[in-house]
Amino acid sequence: MSAPIKILIVDDHPMVREGLAMQIALQPDLEVCGEAEDVPSALALIGSARPDLAIIDISLKKGNGLDLIGSIKDRHPETRVLVWSMYKENLYAERALRAGASGYLHKGQATRQLLEAIRAVLAGKVYVSEELSNDLLRRVVDGKPLQRSPIDLLSNRELETFELIGQGQTTEKIAELMSISCKTVETYRSRIKEKLGLSNVTELVQRAAHWVLENK
Numbered sequence: 001m002s003a004p005i006k007i008l009i010v011d012d013h014p015m016v017r018e019g020l021a022m023q024i025a026l027q028p029d030l031e032v033c034g035e036a037e038d039v040p041s042a043l044a045l046i047g048s049a050r051p052d053l054a055i056i057d058i059s060l061k062k063g064n065g066l067d068l069i070g071s072i073k074d075r076h077p078e079t080r081v082l083v084w085s086m087y088k089e090n091l092y093a094e095r096a097l098r099a100g101a102s103g104y105l106h107k108g109q110a111t112r113q114l115l116e117a118i119r120a121v122l123a124g125k126v127y128v129s130e131e132l133s134n135d136l137l138r139r140v141v142d143g144k145p146l147q148r149s150p151i152d153l154l155s156n157r158e159l160e161t162f163e164l165i166g167q168g169q170t171t172e173k174i175a176e177l178m179s180i181s182c183k184t185v186e187t188y189r190s191r192i193k194e195k196l197g198l199s200n201v202t203e204l205v206q207r208a209a210h211w212v213l214e215n216k
Helices: 014-025 039-049 065-075 089-099 111-122 130-142 156-166 171-178 182-196 201-215
Strands: 005-010 030-036 053-056 080-085 103-106
Touching (some): 089 103, 089 130, 089 156, 103 111, 156 182
Parallel strands (some): 005 053, 053 080, 080 103
């Protein structure tokens, strides 16, 4: 018998990791080789366990899933990545694919679809919903990107900052969570205000809080 396919689970919620691990354990050819809640521990486990697939969330305890995808592709290109997140597909799926992920699935989907996504990514395919697939193909045919909202103008790091602002985090806490300086956080704030056409910090906080409520 061939060795089981090794899967790493990266999610900041222990119960989510436990539930996913139980589902994977029911598959005779798959095994969970490790679990992580943040970027540093995930990278350490990938280096030691050498998983075939990493299933990761966008929002992590420390760091960001998009940054983790980029690091995996740079350091361990043999490890495929499937993003499994509560964020709506139209918010992060394209960003995740550009970063190097091979698939994106919303956590609201059935277990059957998660296993289907795992199998597809392991087979070297790209897995997204039919709706997103049609959208991406339409852009290729049209030859131009489709700008859906001003939020699309934000860089990955600006979007992460925007989300943390919406969660009510202070500048100091944002800097700690993103491993950057407070000055850099303020730079991101200024860029976000400019890109979203916001006049002051109050408008920024209100817009960010509303966005978090809408999209979590």
